[in-house]
Amino acid sequence: MGQADVLVVGGGIIGLAIATELRQQGANVTVLSRDFKAAAGHAAAGMLAPSAEGLTGSMLELSQRSLALYPDWSRKLEELTGQDTGYWPSGILTPLFDSASASPTVLSQAAVHYYQPDLSADVTGGYWYPEEGQADNRALLKALRIAAQELGVDIQEGVSAEAFLQQNHHVTGILTTHGHQQAGHYVLAAGAWSRDLLPVPVKPRKGQLVALLTPPDSPYALKRVLYGEHIYIVPRKDGRVILGATDEDVGFAPHNTAMGVAQLLNEATRLYPPLADFPLQECWWGYRPVTPDEAPILGTSPCNNLTLATGHHRNGVLLTPVTAKLIVEAIQGQPDPLLDAFDWERFIGTGDAVGMAHHPTPAPPISPALPAVDPLGCASSTQPTSFPIPTTMQTLSAPPVTDDDALVIAGRSFSSRLMTGTGKFDNFETMRSSLAASGSEIVTVAVRRVQTNAPGHEGLAQAIDWTKIWMLPNTAGCTSADEAIRVARLGREMAKLLGQEDNNFVKLEVIPDAKYLLPDPIGTLRAAEQLVKEGFAVLPYVNADPILAKYLEEAGCATVMPLGSPIGSGQGVRNAANIQIIVENAKIPVVVDAGIGSPSEAAESMELGADALLINTAIAKAQDPIKMGRAMGLATEAGRLAYLAGRIPIKAYASASSPLTGTITGQ
Numbered sequence: 001m002g003q004a005d006v007l008v009v010g011g012g013i014i015g016l017a018i019a020t021e022l023r024q025q026g027a028n029v030t031v032l033s034r035d036f037k038a039a040a041g042h043a044a045a046g047m048l049a050p051s052a053e054g055l056t057g058s059m060l061e062l063s064q065r066s067l068a069l070y071p072d073w074s075r076k077l078e079e080l081t082g083q084d085t086g087y088w089p090s091g092i093l094t095p096l097f098d099s100a101s102a103s104p105t106v107l108s109q110a111a112v113h114y115y116q117p118d119l120s121a122d123v124t125g126g127y128w129y130p131e132e133g134q135a136d137n138r139a140l141l142k143a144l145r146i147a148a149q150e151l152g153v154d155i156q157e158g159v160s161a162e163a164f165l166q167q168n169h170h171v172t173g174i175l176t177t178h179g180h181q182q183a184g185h186y187v188l189a190a191g192a193w194s195r196d197l198l199p200v201p202v203k204p205r206k207g208q209l210v211a212l213l214t215p216p217d218s219p220y221a222l223k224r225v226l227y228g229e230h231i232y233i234v235p236r237k238d239g240r241v242i243l244g245a246t247d248e249d250v251g252f253a254p255h256n257t258a259m260g261v262a263q264l265l266n267e268a269t270r271l272y273p274p275l276a277d278f279p280l281q282e283c284w285w286g287y288r289p290v291t292p293d294e295a296p297i298l299g300t301s302p303c304n305n306l307t308l309a310t311g312h313h314r315n316g317v318l319l320t321p322v323t324a325k326l327i328v329e330a331i332q333g334q335p336d337p338l339l340d341a342f343d344w345e346r347f348i349g350t351g352d353a354v355g356m357a358h359h360p361t362p363a364p365p366i367s368p369a370l371p372a373v374d375p376l377g378c379a380s381s382t383q384p385t386s387f388p389i390p391t392t393m394q395t396l397s398a399p400p401v402t403d404d405d406a407l408v409i410a411g412r413s414f415s416s417r418l419m420t421g422t423g424k425f426d427n428f429e430t431m432r433s434s435l436a437a438s439g440s441e442i443v444t445v446a447v448r449r450v451q452t453n454a455p456g457h458e459g460l461a462q463a464i465d466w467t468k469i470w471m472l473p474n475t476a477g478c479t480s481a482d483e484a485i486r487v488a489r490l491g492r493e494m495a496k497l498l499g500q501e502d503n504n505f506v507k508l509e510v511i512p513d514a515k516y517l518l519p520d521p522i523g524t525l526r527a528a529e530q531l532v533k534e535g536f537a538v539l540p541y542v543n544a545d546p547i548l549a550k551y552l553e554e555a556g557c558a559t560v561m562p563l564g565s566p567i568g569s570g571q572g573v574r575n576a577a578n579i580q581i582i583v584e585n586a587k588i589p590v591v592v593d594a595g596i597g598s599p600s601e602a603a604e605s606m607e608l609g610a611d612a613l614l615i616n617t618a619i620a621k622a623q624d625p626i627k628m629g630r631a632m633g634l635a636t637e638a639g640r641l642a643y644l645a646g647r648i649p650i651k652a653y654a655s656a657s658s659p660l661t662g663t664i665t666g667q
């Protein structure tokens with residue numbers, strides 16, 4: 001198959017619905033589906049409940065529009081595939097155990113028990129939403145997949161997207177586990193995994209579910225969706241009863257847990273006691289994608305040919321038809337004004353838009369309309385792809401400065417030979433002042449800690465003026481090569497999103513050892529080889545091993561960064577002899593990284609012939625970090641000058657400063 005007009009990352013309910021809609025409009029569409037079985041759409045009960053869920057504002061409008069689309073949308077899908085989607089406007093009842101303080105529209109106790117007999121006698125009232133109901137999410141997913149396949153969408157199952165390749169706010173391709181692919185336009189619909197590709201503030205929120213089976217001879221008939229305070233009970237037409245769902249902020253922690261299942265069973269039987277005798281049929285779990293405000297991210301992205309459709313949290317099934325419609329319209333150049341409320345930019349400045357930066361200038365419309373005969377790929381390739389970058393940034397991007405002793409890394413020149421870290425400072429103000437005092441032009445940032453808002457890292461990426469400082473994203477926290485490769489790619493995106501379009505630097509750290517934080521030499525070499533292939537300027541953090549340093553140089557690394565002593569230990573340079581051998585053999589800059597505790601040790605490293613230093617703890621944790629920043633800057637410079645000046649040889653005996661011969665004797 002040739003290049004797609006649109007490539008959708010994510011083969012879940014949202015990705016498939018968008019792909020199907022696009023295909024129906026004439027576009028050639030590819031879907032990358034990492035693992036169909038893991039899609040959040042499987043881990044849902046399929047409730048269609050805008051009002052019962054208590055949604056408000058733009059979320060209520062979006063979900064009501066989606067609910068209104070459901071009858072036609074699901075009927076067409078059923079006609080196309082011959083599959084039942086389980087769409088059933090069964091009505092939703094929200095029983096209340098304490099209805100005394102509820103609004104006047106609350107149903108009486110008699111009425112609520114009339115709507116659904118055999119509820120707990122403790123239910124004293126409730127609300128009834130006759131227009132709402134359910135779809136069978138699994139059946140719907142199956143139907144969507146069949147529809148997409150039958151319409152000719154190229155669904156690539158088992159293919160994971162690994163990174164977007166970008167230039168000037170334009171996606172130029174996508175790297176996958178099965179090679180490189182290109183399309184005219186891209187859609188990110190990867191649910192809880194979206195953040196692997198772009199630093200959008202989307203996290204997994206685990207939900208556990210249980211299915212019971214109505215016994216064939218049961219006198220009890222559940223006919224309504226019951227939306228309780230801590231449980232929902234969704235009876236399917238085939239006799240299954242779905243109990244959902246826990247809402248757990250535990251990352252990608254797999255399995256059903258005893259506590260999770262117990263909670264569902266207890267709450268369900270408390271509300272509808274006959275369930276206690278229903279056989280348990282199945283337990284499962286999944287990961288909903290959740291944003292900080294629990295509303296989805298829909299529409300534009302920092303790239304002009306990348307559209308976002310992720311973060312639907314517990315409303316993915318409900319919002320599927322409207323998401324597909326609005327996203328396709330947006331790709332066609334007709335964005336609905338409602339999308340403004342779901343734009344990714346709403347998180348800017350909140351500390352949640354991790355690594356997502358505002359465009360210096362607005363991006364043009366994401367794509368022209370999808371013409372029936374002119375494939376999207378051709379149309380979008382005529383899009384302007386370059387955006388102005390701030391003038392100060394152009395200064396940083398300019399050819400080497402006229403400094404006859406500049407530090408040159410991967411073709412880029414720097415006047416300062418001191419790189420600094422951003423961790424461990426008491427506050428951002430102190431950090432900024434000490435970085436300035438140190439004269440450092442390269443500052444390293446832990447991608448993973450920034451992304452996860454680790455303590456002290458909330459808003460860190462936004463706290464530095466990246467028009468003046470060159471970002472060195474680092475892979476701190478990665479214990480394996482694969483993890484470091486993934487995080488390096490995210491780091492590159494982060495730098496781009498923060499305005500450093502051409503920043504391909506990565507400080508590679510693969511550290512499985514938690515006690516001494518010693519790097520894994522084999523994992524580091526393997527990751528470095530891969531990242532070099534992907535066009536990174538790799539600065540690997542390694543033990544001071546001259547042979548490894550040579551291998552890394554041969555692999556194409558931009559520098560080597562041998563450690564002086566363990567990170568944060570302040571032990572100084574404990575391996576000077578090895579560092580000297582590395583310096584002697586290296587044709588790339590050698591940066592002594594970690595362990596330096598005082599300016600004298602900084603100077604000592606530079607005197608050994610190191611090309612640069614990286615210092616964090618000794619500055620951040622000094623009693624006066626600003627003064628220490630300056631001291632380290634001066635020491636780095638002094639050490640460099642001393643190295644260039646050439647120190648005197650060390651001798652066993654004294655040699656007097658003035659001649660001992662020719663002196664006047666007293667006689």
Ligand SMILES: CC(=O)[C@@H](O)[C@H](O)COP(=O)(O)O
Pocket residue numbers: 420421422423444474476566567568569570593594595596614615616617618
């Ligand atoms: C920030 C950083 O990259 C550190 O991992 C680095 O190795 C600095 O070490 P010190 O904190 O010992 O200066």
